[in-house]
Amino acid sequence: MTENLLTVANLSAVSDREDGVPVLRDVDLTLRPGEVRGLVGESGAGKSTIAKAILGILPRTVRITGGRIDFKGRDLLVMKPRDLRNIMGSEIALIPQDPQTALNPARRIGFQLADGLRLKRGMSAKIAEARALQLLADVQIRDPDRIMKSYPHQLSGGMRQRVLIAAAFAVDPQLVVADEPTTALDVTVQKEILRLIRRMQEAHGTGVLFVTHDLGIVAQICDSVTLLYAGKVIEEGPVRDVLETPQHNYTKALIAAGPRYDRPDAGLEPVPEAVFRELRQEIGID
Known part of the structure; x- marks a missing residue:
């Protein structure tokens, strides 16, 4: 039997903002x-x-009151x-809901992708830049060289979301x-x-x-x-x-x-x- 990647067991939480109203009630779920x-x-x-x-x-207003979140045990x-x-x-990586606010408006796309690779994978600047370029191609972005040099506001919402997908899968998360x-x-x-x-x-x-x-x-x-x-x-x-x-x-x-x-x-x-x-x-x- 395949071991679960993620197991949420009896997870409960309350909202302190609402006088302890339960927001999670003994939640169980698994992900293989x-x-x-x-x-x-x-x-x-x-x-x-x-x-x-x-x-x-x-x-801080949400408080876990019981349960476990097991990731690989x-x-x-x-x-x-x-x-x-x-x-x-x-x-573990995240694809957020709003690409407009998730990307740094003051940094070019290529820098943002390469910076994450340098930080999490210890790549040199040159290797990280080449990997970022390939990632943009992987998410079917046309002219990835141009996108690498672009700022987030120069891209459509769909293009920004593709960039975030590339960023999420960049380091091969489980x-x-x-x-x-x-x-x-x-x-x-x-x-x-x-x-x-x-x-x-x-x-x-x-x-x-x-x-x-x-x-x-x-x-x-x-x-x-x-x-x-x-x-x-x-x-x-x-x-x-x-x-x-x-x-x-x-x-x-x-x-x-x-x-x-x-x-x-x-x-x-x-x-x-x-x-x-x-x-x-x-x-x-x-």
Whole structure:
């Protein structure tokens, strides 16, 4: 049996800003090497909180109250800060949501890519620059020489996101956390970026935790999915099983509420209030 790359076990957290309101409720999920797992839920479901906990960037107002986050058998929650810094950006990488704010506006693209390679891989400036140029070609950027010399504001949103994908895979990480990386993009560019992430993931054999609110995106790129509501796992499993034969009424209602590409004339059905009442009762929310 393949050992899990990532195991989140009984992870619980509260918001001190909201007088100890739970934001994660005994969350369990696993990710195998080379697997793409979708972490999906509406706003406030806890998906970004899980991602930030893995990356060690939780805000001070969110406090972990129990559980483990094991990466290759090491609990990230009790790791020394120095050891955690060594892992982040090398073994674990992030594709952020907003490429506009993630890139340094005062630095050329080539410098930003090469600087990360020098820092994390100890490459010389010349070798790092050559590697950065190849990475831009790998993410299907035309004229990578020109892009190397460009500033972020000179690129489109889709091009900036390609740069961030290149940066995430630059050091061959074993885990990439993709935090809604297509949210700021139009539908056409979104499809291109999803195909690119999948292609890079397969080429590098990387495990990807893909955070999204869109089950349609999950269907396109993910192997498995974990569905959250109010910080609790509602359903999880292989994507085909969950989307074709959902077990929970909330999952069924979400699927019915989304557009169907195979039935473009079908109307959308809002999630019934009865489903939310059932969820709140199940979770124990007043």
